[in-house]
Amino acid sequence: MEATTRESAFLIEKLIDAGLDPLRREGIHTDAAARRVLSYSLRLLGSRFALPDVRDESLALQSLRRKVMQQGHNHQLPRLDDLQLRLVMAGTPPETRSALFTLLTSLPSQRDAEATSLPQLPPIQSSSLHFAPSRQQPGSKQASAVLRKDPKDQAASLREAAMRQDSRAAADARSAGNFGEVSLVREVLCACQAFDGEHVRYKGAAMKGLGGFEIAAAAGIPPVQRSLMLKLCELGWLFRKTQCHAKEEVMSDGGSAIRKAFQAALQHELNSLYQLMAQLDALAGHPLPAGEDTGAPYLTLRRLAVWIGEPLQRLRTLAALADAVVDLAGAQLISALDAFTMHGEPGASGTVERCLRQACMPLLEMIRCWLFEGRLTSSPGDFFITASPHSKTKPGSLWRTGYLLEEGMRPPFVSAAMADKLLRGGKTLIFLRECCGDAEFEQSLARTPMAAAASQLSYGQTDQLERLVEKTAARIDRHVVSTLLDKYSIVSHCSAIKRYLLLSQGDFVAALMEGLGGELTRSSREISEYGLAGYLDAAIRASSAQYDNPDVHNRLRIRLEHGAGSETGWDVFSLRYSVDEPLATVLTDAGAAQIQAVARLLWALKRAEHSLSAAWLLLNTTQRTLSRLTAKAKRAHLPCTGTGAVLGVLKNLQGLRNEMAHLCTNLQAYLMFEVLERAWTQFTAQIAAAPDLDSLIGAHGEYVDALMAGALLCEEHEEVQHELTQLLASLLTLLPQLRRLQFLVEGAHVEIDTRMRNMVDRTRAKEWAITELDAPLRGIDEDEVFEVGKGLVSVTRDYETHLRTFVDLLPTQTPMDLNFLLFRLDKVIPTRMLAGDGEQNRELERSAEKRNGRTALF
Amino acid sequence: MDQTAVAQANAALNIVHEIATLLDTGLDREEVAILIALVENGVNPEALAEVVKELRREAAALRAAEMDSRGL
Numbered sequence: 032m033e034a035t036t037r038e039s040a041f042l043i044e045k046l047i048d049a050g051l052d053p054l055r056r057e058g059i060h061t062d063a064a065a066r067r068v069l070s071y072s073l074r075l076l077g078s079r080f081a082l083p084d085v086r087d088e089s090l091a092l093q094s095l096r097r098k099v100m101q102q103g104h105n106h107q108l109p110r111l112d113d114l115q116l117r118l119v120m121a122g123t124p125p126e127t128r129s130a131l132f133t134l135l136t137s138l139p140s141q142r143d144a145e146a147t148s149l150p151q152l153p154p155i156q157s158s159s160l161h162f163a164p165s166r167q168q169p170g171s172k173q174a175s176a177v178l179r180k181d182p183k184d185q186a187a188s189l190r191e192a193a194m195r196q197d198s199r200a201a202a203d204a205r206s207a208g209n210f211g212e213v214s215l216v217r218e219v220l221c222a223c224q225a226f227d228g229e230h231v232r233y234k235g236a237a238m239k240g241l242g243g244f245e246i247a248a249a250a251g252i253p254p255v256q257r258s259l260m261l262k263l264c265e266l267g268w269l270f271r272k273t274q275c276h277a278k279e280e281v282m283s284d285g286g287s288a289i290r291k292a293f294q295a296a297l298q299h300e301l302n303s304l305y306q307l308m309a310q311l312d313a314l315a316g317h318p319l320p321a322g323e324d325t326g327a328p329y330l331t332l333r334r335l336a337v338w339i340g341e342p343l344q345r346l347r348t349l350a351a352l353a354d355a356v357v358d359l360a361g362a363q364l365i366s367a368l369d370a371f372t373m374h375g376e377p378g379a380s381g382t383v384e385r386c387l388r389q390a391c392m393p394l395l396e397m398i399r400c401w402l403f404e405g406r407l408t409s410s411p412g413d414f415f416i417t418a419s420p421h422s423k424t425k426p427g428s429l430w431r432t433g434y435l436l437e438e439g440m441r442p443p444f445v446s447a448a449m450a451d452k453l454l455r456g457g458k459t460l461i462f463l464r465e466c467c468g469d470a471e472f473e474q475s476l477a478r479t480p481m482a483a484a485a486s487q488l489s490y491g492q493t494d495q496l497e498r499l500v501e502k503t504a505a506r507i508d509r510h511v512v513s514t515l516l517d518k519y520s521i522v523s524h525c526s527a528i529k530r531y532l533l534l535s536q537g538d539f540v541a542a543l544m545e546g547l548g549g550e551l552t553r554s555s556r557e558i559s560e561y562g563l564a565g566y567l568d569a570a571i572r573a574s575s576a577q578y579d580n581p582d583v584h585n586r587l588r589i590r591l592e593h594g595a596g597s598e599t600g601w602d603v604f605s606l607r608y609s610v611d612e613p614l615a616t617v618l619t620d621a622g623a624a625q626i627q628a629v630a631r632l633l634w635a636l637k638r639a640e641h642s643l644s645a646a647w648l649l650l651n652t653t654q655r656t657l658s659r660l661t662a663k664a665k666r667a668h669l670p671c672t673g674t675g676a677v678l679g680v681l682k683n684l685q686g687l688r689n690e691m692a693h694l695c696t697n698l699q700a701y702l703m704f705e706v707l708e709r710a711w712t713q714f715t716a717q718i719a720a721a722p723d724l725d726s727l728i729g730a731h732g733e734y735v736d737a738l739m740a741g742a743l744l745c746e747e748h749e750e751v752q753h754e755l756t757q758l759l760a761s762l763l764t765l766l767p768q769l770r771r772l773q774f775l776v777e778g779a780h781v782e783i784d785t786r787m788r789n790m791v792d793r794t795r796a797k798e799w800a801i802t803e804l805d806a807p808l809r810g811i812d813e814d815e816v817f818e819v820g821k822g823l824v825s826v827t828r829d830y831e832t833h834l835r836t837f838v839d840l841l842p843t844q845t846p847m848d849l850n851f852l853l854f855r856l857d858k859v860i861p862t863r864m865l866a867g868d869g870e871q872n873r874e875l876e877r878s879a880e881k882r883n884g885r886t887a888l889f
Numbered sequence: 890m891d892q893t894a895v896a897q898a899n900a901a902l903n904i905v906h907e908i909a910t911l912l913d914t915g916l917d918r919e920e921v922a923i924l925i926a927l928v929e930n931g932v933n934p935e936a937l938a939e940v941v942k943e944l945r946r947e948a949a950a951l952r953a954a955e956m957d958s959r960g961l
Contacts, residue, residue, distance in 0.1 A: 039930050043940065046923045050944040051951075059955050064947045072940040076932055099912065107911055114904050114911070121900040127925075130934040131905055134924060137938030139945070140913040 036077075043072050088125050091132035093309075098136050100316045101217070215252065216315045216330050219260055222267035223339065224308050225274060231264060233271065244268060259332050266339050269346040270304065273297055276353035287360035287413050288393040293368070296389030300349055300382070304342055311338060341378070348379045352386060361413035362442040365390055369443045384491070391490035394442060398496075399485040402453055402503055403476055405460030407434075415440035416454055426615030429465060430724070434458050444493045449500050456504040459511045459724055466613040467519075472510050476503070508723035515727060519614055522718060525731070527583045528608045528618075532630045533707055533738075534637060536576060543570035548641055551600030555593055558600050563589045567606075586610065601638050605630065617728050622735045629738045632755075636699050639762040643692045646766045650685055653773040657681065660780045667787050673811030677776060680820045684769055687827055691762050694834065694856065701852040706741030710734050751840045758833040761826065768822045775819070779811045901925065916941075 047068050051061040092115060099107055118128055218228035222244055227233055230247045244264035246257055277297035317329045330338075352371060356364045368390060371383040393413070400408045407418055421433040436454050441447070460476075463469040476482060481503050488496055515521045530536035546566035550558055567589055571577055576584075591603045605627060610618045657677055664671035714734035721727045738744075743751045786808060790800035838856055841849055902922055909916045916924070927937055 039927060039932055042923050042927050042930070046920060046927070046940070047944055049917070049919050049923065050941075051948060054948055054951055054955075057955075059951055061951060064951050068940075068944050068947050071943055075936050075939055075943075095908075095912075102913070104911070111908065111911060114908050118901060118904045121904060122897045123901045127929055130928045131925065134928060134934035134937055135905075135908055135912055135914065137935050138909075138912070138914045138916070138941055140915070 039076065040073060043076070044069060047072070088129035088132070091129040091136065094136045095132045097312060100312060102140060103316060105313070105316055211252075212319060212331050213315060215256060215260060215332055216335055217312075219263045219267075219332065219335060220308060220311055220315060222264045223270060224305070225267055225271045231260065233267070242268070242271070256332060259336065263332065263336055263339065266343050266346060269343070269350045270301070273346060273349050273353055274301060276350075276357070277301060287364070288397075288410055289362075289364055289390055289413050290356075290360045292393050293356065293364060293386060293390040296386040297349060297353060299389070300345065300385070304346070307338075307342055311335070344376075344378060345382050348374075348382045349386070352383060361409075362394070362415055362440040365394060365442045388490040391442075395485075395488045395490070395496075398445075398453065398500075399482075399488070401457040402460075402500065403482050403485060404473060405457050405464060407457075412440075415442070415445065415450060416457065423465075426610075426612050427619050430458065430462055430616045430728075433461070444490070444496070446497075449497055452500050452504040455723060455725060456500070456507045459507045462613065462616065462724065463511055463514065466616065467511075467514055469514060472507075476506070479503075479506075481506075505722075511724050512721055512727060515613065515617065515724070516718070521614060521617060521727075522715065523580065523583070524586075524608075524610060524614055524618065525714070525718075525734075527579065527587070528626060529707065529711055531576070531587055532606050532608055532626060534630070534633050535703060535707060536574065539570055539574040539576045540637070542573040543567065544637065544641055546570055547600075547604070551604055551638075553600055554596075555591065555598045555600055555603040556596055558591065560589050560591050563591075563604070601634075605634065616724070617731050619728075619731075622731060625735045625739050625744075628744050629742045632742050632744065633699075633702060635756070635759045636695060636702070639691075639759050640695050640699065642763050642766050643688060643695060646684075646688050646769050647692070649766070649769050649773055650681065650688060653769070653776050654681060656773075656776050656780050660776065660783055663780075663783055663787060667783070667790060669783060669786065669808060671779070671783065671808070671810050673775075673779070673813045673816055676813050676816040676820070677772065677811055680772060680816055680823060683820070683823055683827075684765070684772070687823070687830070688765060688769075691765060691830065694758075695762065697852065697855045701849075702742060705851065706738060710737035710741065713737065751837065754833060754837040754840055758830070758837050761830040761833050764826045764829065768819055768826055771822070772816070772819045775811050775815050779809070782809060 055061050218231045221228040222231045234245045277294045314330045319329050356367045368387045374380040397409045397414050400406045415437050421428040534540045586609050590605050590607045717730035794800050906921045
């Protein structure tokens with residue numbers, strides 16, 4: 032660094048030497064001047080001279096060309112281009128080239144310097160040098176040092192600048208007979224390209240933060256031209272403003288792609304304006320015609336006003352656009368731009384459309400990536416579909432919560448329906464890729480003509496876009512549905528759930544009951560899932576379930592939900608069917624829980640049925656034992672007490688069991704045939720016709736909801752459900768009473784059997800079969816029978832109360848679906864009121880007879 | 890510095906001198922060579938232009954003073 036500076040200083044010294052050499056040869060004493068220039072130069076170069084922001088070669092060349100044109104050497108331009116090309120060929124680095132061009136542009140030409148003998152105008156007040164004092168750094172040689180040139184020097188340089196301008200103005204005035212028209216035109220053209228001219232300058236923050244162009248009062252321009260110039264400078268003002276918008280934030284990365292595209296569009300429009308300006312610049316080089324109009328091209332302020340009329344309109348539109356979208360990004364920006372296309376003027380709406388077309392390109396690309404590749408490529412805040420955090424382990428969360436539609440971000444040319452299709456399409460692709468492991472479909476999709484068409488879409492082709500989205504989404508949907516139906520055979524899994532969990536496969540359920548029935552009556556603490564798994568396997572092997580897919584068997588397992596510990600196996604037992612992705616997206620956890628609730632109800636019914644079947648068996652046995660007992664007693668002429676009472680209670684038991692079994696059968700029939708099968712039929716019909724994954728999920732949801740509603744498990748039916756649970760519990764209380772009775776009868780039977788055997792033995796021994804020493808037969812304790820009868824009455828009362836409440840609750844809460852069930856249950860409801868305690872036995876007998884007669888009808 | 894580099898530098902000097910002549914800057918070959926060296930050293934071209942202007946101005950002032958003194 033130090034070396035470079037020293038070398039530069041040396042070179043400067045040489046330069047000064049070379050510059051002053053001719054004078055020295057003439058014998059003029061130059062040492063003092065050389066020292067002065069050297070110290071000034073070193074101070075200047077040591078300071079932080081304001082560097083232009085962009086040191087682009089093409090810009091530097093452009094200004095060089097402009098300078099050549101200003102000098103009126105238009106014919107030299109090709110030669111200049113040629114020289115530049117040769118310089119490139121000579122291997123000069125671009126930075127050096129641009130620096131050289133800048134240097135050459137800034138150097139005064141000999142002609143300017145020599146034109147001193149021209150009329151003088153008052154010198155302009157401000158310095159033509161631009162320094163950037165704000166960049167001062169402590170310790171370094173500072174720019175202000177440059178400004179501290181001795182006043183004589185400054186005045187001289189100002190004088191020189193003023194002379195130079197005036198000379199040109201005067202020359203123009205001479206040629207046109209008009210006050211500096213050509214130079215004024217140049218000034219305006221400079222201002223229009225956001226450069227400061229000699230007189231026309233941009234004053235930032237002139238009023239309330241808004242900058243504006245000012246014409247130096249000292250320039251002495253007549254008021255008419257002055258106001259015309261100011262008017263023309265509007266273009267420069269708009270240009271500056273638009274350029275600010277086009278440049279801002281371009282540096283910061285990670286911004287909105289759509290915003291960047293819009294800024295690029297603005298820049299593009301500005302560039303086309305640059306072209307026009309260059310042409311106008313060239314035109315401004317022509318001299319004004321001296322006399323009458325010869326048709327030769329030339330430019331005056333008024334002609335310029337006509338020239339820039341159209342670009343002015345365009346820039347006004349652009350500036351308005353840029354202002355309208357200043358804080359917007361993404362689709363909101365596009366919406367804001369879209370609003371401007373309603374402009375009635377074709378030129379303005381054309382400009383807006385051009386910008387919009389550019390701005391939409393990233394968005395259309397995002398749409399393409401999303402729909403055809405299932406990728407979100409947008410920077411945040413650009414796209415109307417966003418990814419939200421979702422856990423990969425939780426089944427179905429990708430589909431349900433993984434990607435969301437942001438309504439506010441939807442661009443105007445995407446309708447709500449189309450946005451939905453887009454969301455589903457892309458989501459389905461991701462679902463296929465991540466949950467089904469199917470990446471091939473994506474590749475095949477990329478080969479379709481749709482994908483090719485999508486990459487060529489542009490703004491305004493809304494219809495094409497719509498058709499494209501429609502077709503592609505339909506194709507994706509078809510594929511995912513067929514994948515789930517065929518590859519993952521979702522229907523067979525649903526059917527397995529129905530057959531095993533919802534107990535619709537009779538032989539399997541019967542086999543399972545047979546095995547499990549005994550186990551489940553034990554306490555829940557004594558049984559284990561592993562212990563019961565054997566029964567499940569046995570049931571599968573014993574029934575036609577064995578022909579099912581082994582995959583289905585593997586998914587089926589027993590679950591015991593241990594609670595407080597006082598339950599029996601029946602209370603904690605349930606069957607489960609485990610599913611994973613992608614099935615879990617359709618067969619959701621919530622759905623599984625609902626199905627579990629239905630299964631629990633069916634299971635409770637099954638348990639009641641099981642208990643009632645056992646009761647039937649016991650009843651028959653007891654009846655037979657009793658008749659045998661009576662017959663034996665008669666044959667042996669033995670007294671047998673209590674048989675009549677037992678018979679009465681048995682009859683009542685029989686009647687009640689029949690009623691209960693009737694209820695049980697009807698409830699089961701209702702649940703199986705009216706609820707489950709109907710929902711299943713609807714479900715299979717829907718699933719076969721499902722157009723997309725959402726409707727597949729919807730169909731399953733409806734199926735489960737229909738089950739829940741039919742089984743009265745919805746929240747609004749809580750009361751009915753409660754009553755039903757109690758009713759089913761009351762069905763289980765019959766068996767214990769029967770057991771007590773059977774115990775009595777069996778006891779009496781054993782007693783009489785023993786006695787008869789004794790009698791036979793004695794007879795064989797030639798003794799009296801009956802002696803007075805024999806203890807009287809205990810027979811059946813009538814008190815006990817009476818107790819059982821009383822228990823039975825309470826069971827009956829319990830059952831009937833619950834049944835009545837249940838039936839009463841039904842019609843008020845459910846629609847017509849339940850009418851058939853109600854009709855059948857109505858027959859079960861006893862017409863009589865519950866009898867008082869005193870008459871209960873006879874009453875029971877009579878009602879039992881009545882009921883027996885009636886139940887025989889069914 | 891090898892032969893080709895010298896040739897290239899020479900060619901560049903010729904071209905820049907030609908442009909300078911085209912622009913009527915009044916720079917001779919030697920001055921152009923120094924200026925190229927300065928620019929290659931990373932000196933700000935606009936500042937350099939100011940230096941040249943100052944030099945010209947100083948020279949003109951000297952000449953004017955000389956002429957005045959002779960005229961007197």
